[in-house]
Amino acid sequence: MQISLQGKRAFVCGATQGIGKAIAIQFAKSGASVTLCARNEKALKEVVNELDQSHHQEHSYLCADFSKPDELKKLVEAYTRNFPIVHILVNNTGGPNPGSIVQATSDEFLKAFQMHLMCNHILVQTFLPSMINSKYGRIINIISTSVKQPLPNLGVSNTIRAAVANWSKTLANEVAIYGITVNNILPGATNTQRLQQIIQQKALKNNVSPSIVEEEMKKEIPMKRFAQPEEPAYLATFLASPLAAYITGTNIPVDGGRTGCL
Numbered sequence: 001m002q003i004s005l006q007g008k009r010a011f012v013c014g015a016t017q018g019i020g021k022a023i024a025i026q027f028a029k030s031g032a033s034v035t036l037c038a039r040n041e042k043a044l045k046e047v048v049n050e051l052d053q054s055h056h057q058e059h060s061y062l063c064a065d066f067s068k069p070d071e072l073k074k075l076v077e078a079y080t081r082n083f084p085i086v087h088i089l090v091n092n093t094g095g096p097n098p099g100s101i102v103q104a105t106s107d108e109f110l111k112a113f114q115m116h117l118m119c120n121h122i123l124v125q126t127f128l129p130s131m132i133n134s135k136y137g138r139i140i141n142i143i144s145t146s147v148k149q150p151l152p153n154l155g156v157s158n159t160i161r162a163a164v165a166n167w168s169k170t171l172a173n174e175v176a177i178y179g180i181t182v183n184n185i186l187p188g189a190t191n192t193q194r195l196q197q198i199i200q201q202k203a204l205k206n207n208v209s210p211s212i213v214e215e216e217m218k219k220e221i222p223m224k225r226f227a228q229p230e231e232p233a234y235l236a237t238f239l240a241s242p243l244a245a246y247i248t249g250t251n252i253p254v255d256g257g258r259t260g261c262l
């Protein structure tokens with residue numbers, strides 16, 4: 001089985017670090033032309049320069065802040081004038097802050113809803129016509145295992161991820177007729193800057209060392225280790241490829257077995 005994304009353009013969000021960056025790197029290695037999206041222009045330029053170009057791809061980036069959906073809409077509409085066809089969309093952005101649901105504010109829910117659901121929706125509405133016209137479409141959402149089993153102390157995140165999962169399943173059913181697939185990747189604890197921040201915060205809160213927090217977290221994972229960002233990226237690359245044409249509407253954990261339900 002050989003995975004090739006040659007001739008495809010992918011738009012990868014949250015691509016300056018972590019899981020998004022790993023996906024962009026794997027897509028480029030598999031032959032795709034990749035457009036990276038995030039806020040930090042310097043980091044975007046650095047990642048563009050890291051991407052494989054051995055298939056004569058044309059990589060690019062778009063600077064956008066997902067906490068401002070109206071601005072994002074204008075930016076991606078302008079983007080499509082230069083790049084009218086996007087075959088593969090990876091919806092991904094920074095996760096909501098941790099915290100109990102009892103203490104969550106309306107503003108936190110609204111911000112997370114805008115960053116995760118509204119921005120995904122704007123990107124899909126912008127790129128869907130070109131997926132239909134080019135007869136190739138893959139939409140991949142990076143969410144969380146909390147859509148199967150809510151995680152403690154992630155009140156806003158648990159709530160918004162469930163909304164995204166239901167939006168995604170509904171979308172999958174509507175666009176299947178065009179051969180376009182929509183799938184969710186549910187990362188478990190993955191060794192990125194976000195995970196390191198969460199570990200530091202927990203360590204401070206409980207007045208213990210970060211290594212103790214890390215060991216406690218690993219004990220809860222049957223594989224006793226964190227994922228590397230490449231591991232969800234390999235799944236994303238398969239889902240983005242022609243080989244995954246009959247897989248749609250799914251939620252696939254990449255979590256070393258941590259999720260306790262089926």
Ligand SMILES: NC(=O)c1ccc[n+]([C@@H]2O[C@H](COP(=O)([O-])OP(=O)(O)OC[C@H]3O[C@@H](n4cnc5c(N)ncnc54)[C@H](OP(=O)(O)O)[C@@H]3O)[C@@H](O)[C@H]2O)c1
Pocket residue numbers: 013014015016017018019020037038039040041043064065066067092093094095096115142143144145186187188189190191192193194195
């Ligand atoms: N890592 C884990 O263990 C884990 C587990 C479960 C779920 N997840 C979820 O998976 C997703 C990716 O995780 P990660 O660990 O790779 O996260 P990360 O290391 O924090 O990276 C987040 C990416 O999103 C971009 N981003 C953040 N805020 C943004 C905004 N307002 N507008 C546009 N882009 C923004 C960041 O770039 P800029 O700062 O340049 O904008 C960065 O490229 C997140 O939703 C996370 O909650 C992660």
